[in-house]
Each structure stands twice: as C-alpha cells, then as structure tokens.
Amino acid sequence: MLWTFLKFTYVGTAIRAIARDREVMPLMGVNPRRIYLVASAIGGSLAGLAACLLVVQLDVHPFIGLSFVGRSPS
Amino acid sequence: MTRIAIALFAVLAALPLIGLPDYFLHLGIATMLAGLTFTGWALMGRRAWSPSVMAPSSASRPIPWRCCGTMPGCHPGIGLPAGVALGMAAAALLAYPCFRLRVVGHYFALVTLAAGEIVRILIVALRDHTGGSLGMTPRLSPDNAFAAMQFSKHGFWWIAVMAWPSASWCGGGSTAACPPARSPRSARMRMRRPPSASA
Numbered sequence: 001m002l003w004t005f006l007k008f009t010y011v012g013t014a015i016r017a018i019a020r021d022r023e024v025m026p027l028m029g030v031n032p033r034r035i036y037l038v039a040s041a042i043g044g045s046l047a048g049l050a051a052c053l054l055v056v057q058l059d060v061h062p063f064i065g066l067s068f069v070g071r072s073p074s
Numbered sequence: 075m076t077r078i079a080i081a082l083f084a085v086l087a088a089l090p091l092i093g094l095p096d097y098f099l100h101l102g103i104a105t106m107l108a109g110l111t112f113t114g115w116a117l118m119g120r121r122a123w124s125p126s127v128m129a130p131s132s133a134s135r136p137i138p139w140r141c142c143g144t145m146p147g148c149h150p151g152i153g154l155p156a157g158v159a160l161g162m163a164a165a166a167l168l169a170y171p172c173f174r175l176r177v178v179g180h181y182f183a184l185v186t187l188a189a190g191e192i193v194r195i196l197i198v199a200l201r202d203h204t205g206g207s208l209g210m211t212p213r214l215s216p217d218n219a220f221a222a223m224q225f226s227k228h229g230f231w232w233i234a235v236m237a238w239p240s241a242s243w244c245g246g247g248s249t250a251a252c253p254p255a256r257s258p259r260s261a262r263m264r265m266r267r268p269p270s271a272s273a
Binding site for chain 1: 104107108110153154157158159160161162163164165166168169170173174178194197198204205206207208209210230233234237
C-alpha cells in the first residue's frame with residue numbers, strides 16, 4: 001500500500017521528487033511544507049505500527065525508549 | 075536489484091521452516107520491528123529533510139498504543155489501526171507547527187526528543203492509568219488467542235517479514251539505491267511551462 005501511494009499518487013511522487021531535489025520542487029508548484037507534513041505523518045504511522053507489534057514482544061515501561069533513541073543516528 | 079530483493083524476501087519468509095530455534099526467531103523479529111521503527115525515521119529524515127528521533131522514541135512509547143488493546147472489550151484488530159492512526163496524528167501534530175515556524179533539520183530533532191520526554195513524564199505521572207515507572211502488564215481482553223495476537227514465533231516472524239522489508243523497500247530502499255537526479259522530469263512531475271522570453 002505504501003509502494004502504491006509513493007508510486008502512483010501525486011503526493012507520493014512529490015515526496016520522491018522533493019527528496020531528490022529540494023530546491024527545485026517549489027518551482028514546480030509543490031508545497032514543500034505539505035509534503036514534509038505528509039512524510040512526517042507516514043513516518044509516525046510506521047513508528048506506531050512498530051510500537052503496536054513491539055508491545056507483544058517486549059516489556060512495556062516508560063524507559064523503553066532509551067534503547068531505541070541511543071541507536072538512532074541523530 | 076528487484077530480483078535480489080524478492081529473493082531475499084523469499085529466503086526470510088522461508089527461514090522458520092528450516093527449524094530455527096525460537097530464540098533466533100525472536101532476535102530476528104525484534105531486529106525487523108526495530109528496523110520498521112527506523113524506516114519511519116529514515117522516511118522523515120530523507121524525504122522530509124528533517125532528522126528526527128521521534129520516530130524511534132515514539133515507537134518505544136507504546137503505552138498509549140497498548141492502552142487501545144487492553145481497554146475492556148477492545149479488540150487488537152481495532153487497537154492496531156488505532157495505534158497507527160495515533161502515531162500518524164502525533165507526528166503530524168508535532169511536525170505542522172515546526173515546519174510553519176521553519177524549525178527544521180537538527181532543531182526539529184531536538185523538538186521531537188523533547189516531545190518524547192514530555193510523554194514519558196506524563197506516563198509516569200498518570201500512574202493510575204499507565205502503571206507509572208513499573209510499566210504495564212498486557213491484559214488479553216479477547217478469549218481467542220489468535221485474536222489477541224498470541225501467535226507462535228513462526229506467525230510473528232511472518233508478520234515482521236511482511237511489515238519491515240516491504241516498508242523499507244517501498245519507502246527507503248527504492249530511492250536510496252537510485253542516484254540523485256537533478257531534473258524533476260525524472261520523477262515524472264508535471265512541470266509548468268516557463269513564460270516565453272518575448273512576453
């Protein structure tokens with residue numbers, strides 16, 4: 001479903017295009033803020049999906065996030 | 075490249091059938107689900123040009139999402155999409171004011187880190203509902219073990235295989251493997267014709 005969205009929809013194509021050339025895309029009539037917002041929402045949804053699947057495998061406590069934050073290259 | 079990806083996908087799907095111990099399957103499941111978390115991070119960092127630690131940190135704040143599944147009478151089939159929707163809403167709610175105020179790049183990463191800490195403090199403060207620092211013990215509401223997502227390791231392996239490799243292939247790998255293109259035409263974007271010089 002994600003592949004279909006990125007491949008065949010206007011917003012998905014804009015996301016792929018703005019990732020390749022950020023400076024030119026506003027000149028093509030693409031609103032970069034809206035594209036950033038959509039990409040952020042998709043990233044958050046993937047994180048939410050991973051969280052829902054992880055709670056069945058791991059213990060749930062407030063400090064569970066430290067192991068993931070420490071490994072992410074910021 | 076696509077054939078190699080499909081072949082690797084088939085190998086991953088067939089691994090439980092060769093008799094791997096549950097311990098190694100558990101390691102693989104945890105690795106792939108962590109990879110799914112960081113795919114969400116990579117999607118934000120590469121597509122939105124906004125490196126963020128919120129994606130991994132929000133995935134490791136599963137208590138709100140788990141609350142959907144442990145509410146009395148709430149089926150995990152409802153809780154799972156609700157958790158995805160909550161994650162999407164939280165990301166959009168945090169990203170919109172930041173992009174409006176042009177808080178991007180590493181400053182956006184700091185904002186997401188602060189948001190994660192705020193959520194953690196709220197979880198500890200609302201100990202009556204979340205269990206506080208002790209965390210939560212998942213309660214299985216449905217009587218059906220299948221509906222409660224209590225599969226064998228094989229079932230969870232195939233769920234993880236469907237979730238992470240397909241998401242990373244669709245969202246990240248297909249672009250990461252491509253060389254950067256300077257022309258928007260390469261992305262098949264409809265371009266406006268520039269005004270003629272004589273006009």
